[in-house]
Ligand code: AHG
Ligand code: MN
C-alpha cells in the first residue's frame with residue numbers, strides 16, 4: 042500500500058470494533074502519523090488550528106448576543122488592515138484566537154495573517170518548531186452582520202532549514218510547497234476540510250461532544266459542471282477573455298457550450314469553495330480594472346494557495362487563468378492573484394479562453 046493510500050484509507054479495525062466506528066479528527070491525524078504521512082508536530086499544529094476554529098465557531102454562533110458583530114475600531118475611526126480593508130470585530134477576534142492558540146505549542150517557527158502587516162516569529166520560550174502557518178482568520182467577513190456563512194482558511198509551509206529568525210521572506214514559497222491546508226466553514230454546521238497532501242477530507246463538528254468527526258473521506262469534485270460562481274457586477278471591468286468565457290456560459294444551450302449554466306455567489310470564498318468541493322462548479326475572481334493594479338482581489342498566500350491545494354487534492358484544478366496556481370512564485374506576503382478553481386474540465390475551459398486571447402494578441406502585434 043502506498044503512503045497516499047495508507048493515509049487516506051481507514052486503518053484496519055481491531056477485533057470487536059463496531060462496524061464503521063466514527064473517526065474523530067484526533068484519530069484520523071494519529072493514523073496519518075502512524076502511516077508516516079505527517080510528523081507529530083504537524084499533527085499538533087492541525088489539532089491546535091482545529092481547536093482555535095471551534096472557539097471562533099462559538100463566537101460566530103453567538104452573533105449579536107456575543108456583542109461580536111459590527112466594525113472594529115471606534116465610530117468615525119474604523120480600524121483598517123494591511124489590505125486597506127475595514128476590519129470587523131470578528132476579524133480581529135478570530136486573529137487573536139489563532140495567535141493565542143498557536144503561541145505556546147512549540148510546533149511553529151512563525152505565523153502570518155491576512156490581518157497583520159508582517160509575519161510574527163513565535164517566542165522561543167516554548168521551543169521553536171519547523172512549520173510556518175498562514176491564515177485568513179475570518180473569510181467573508183462582509184457577511185457576518187447578515188448571518189451568512191463565513192470561515193477560516195489556513196496554509197502550512199516548512200520553515201527553510203537553518204533559519205533561526207523567520208521573516209516574511211521565508212514564507213515566499215509556491216503553493217506546491219504546502220504540507221497541509223484547510224478551511225473551517227461556520228455555516229448551518231461547522232465543518233473542517235483538510236488536506237495533508239493525501240486527499241481532501243471533511244470533518245463535521247459534533248457540537249455536543251466538541252469533536253470534529255470525519256464525515257467525507259477523499260472528497261472528489263465532478264470533472265464537469267453546469268454551475269459557475271463569480272461576482273457578475275464586475276462584468277464591465279473584466280478582461281476580454283473573461284467577458285468571452287462568461288458570455289458563452291450565459292448563452293446556454295444556444296451558445297457554443299451547448300448547455301445551460303446556473304450561477305451562485307455567496308461572497309464568502311469558504312462557502313463558495315465548499316459548495317464546489319461538494320457538488321462541482323467553477324469559482325472565479327478574475328482580474329478586473331478595479332483590482333488590476335494590485336494583481337487581483339484574492340490573496341495568494343491566505344486564500345488562493347490553500348484552496349487550490351484542497352481542490353487539486355480532490356481531483357479539481359486551480360489556475361490564475363494563465364498559470365497553475367500552485368506554481369506561482371510569491372513575491373510578497375500579501376500578494377493578490379486572479380483565481381479560477383473547481384471542476385477540472387471547466388477550469389481548463391476558462392484557461393483556454395485566456396490562452397487563445399493572449400495568442401491572438403501576440404500574433405496581432407507580430
Ligand atoms: P475577506 O472577508 O477575508 O476579506 O475575503 C472576502 C473575499 C472572499 O471571501 C470572497 O470570495 C470575495 O472577497 C468577495 O468579494 P466581493 O465582495 O467583491 O464579491
Ligand atoms: Mn478572505
Ligand code: MN
Nearest residue numbers: 177178179180
Ligand atoms: Mn479575512
